[in-house]
Amino acid sequence: MSKKQKSKKNKTPKKRFSTSFIVIGIITLIVGFWGLSELYSGYQQTQLAKKSEHSGVYRGVSGLHLAKFEQSNYRFRESKKILDPMRYKMQKQMISYGVAGKIPQVLDQIYCFCGCSHSIGHKSLLSCFTDDHAANCGICMDQALLADKMTSKGSSIVEIVDAMDLQFN
Numbered sequence: 188m189s190k191k192q193k194s195k196k197n198k199t200p201k202k203r204f205s206t207s208f209i210v211i212g213i214i215t216l217i218v219g220f221w222g223l224s225e226l227y228s229g230y231q232q233t234q235l236a237k238k239s240e241h242s243g244v245y246r247g248v249s250g251l252h253l254a255k256f257e258q259s260n261y262r263f264r265e266s267k268k269i270l271d272p273m274r275y276k277m278q279k280q281m282i283s284y285g286v287a288g289k290i291p292q293v294l295d296q297i298y299c300f301c302g303c304s305h306s307i308g309h310k311s312l313l314s315c316f317t318d319d320h321a322a323n324c325g326i327c328m329d330q331a332l333l334a335d336k337m338t339s340k341g342s343s344i345v346e347i348v349d350a351m352d353l354q355f356n
């Protein structure tokens with residue numbers, strides 16, 4: 188082999204190594220930024236909860252909820268009656284309306300992310316279950332089912348609100 192051929196063979200692996208090194212570096216940076224954002228998000232939620240204790244109301248990262256720290260003297264914002272789950276035919280509708288009857292105090296403190304508060308004047312997620320709106324809205328039903336799941340596991344209202352913000356906001 189000539190000197191030129193040998194030098195070309197030696198240079199090719201170096202280019203591949205440096206390209207691989209750059210790709211690995213970029214991936215490491217992306218993962219690092221993602222990890223820092225997750226860490227900051229947790230810190231932000233903790234700080235919001237601490238600041239909210241003075242007012243007694245936790246609004247979450249979105250600032251849209253009205254979750255009360257003191258649940259014993261809770262006053263409902265929604266005064267209308269929840270519709271009977273048995274009036275619906277689909278299982279998800281029946282279950283989510285049943286959840287509204289089971290945990291109305293929790294749903295009344297949660298902002299509904301489908302936008303019904305702006306379009307039809309709902310006061311909270313609970314309001315969606317006082318008419319047929321939730322039966323036709325996957326977001327309302329999904330939020331109610333998540334709230335029920337977390338309530339069953341013993342999650343606090345702050346944890347539920349944070350989960351709603353992370354999943355639906």
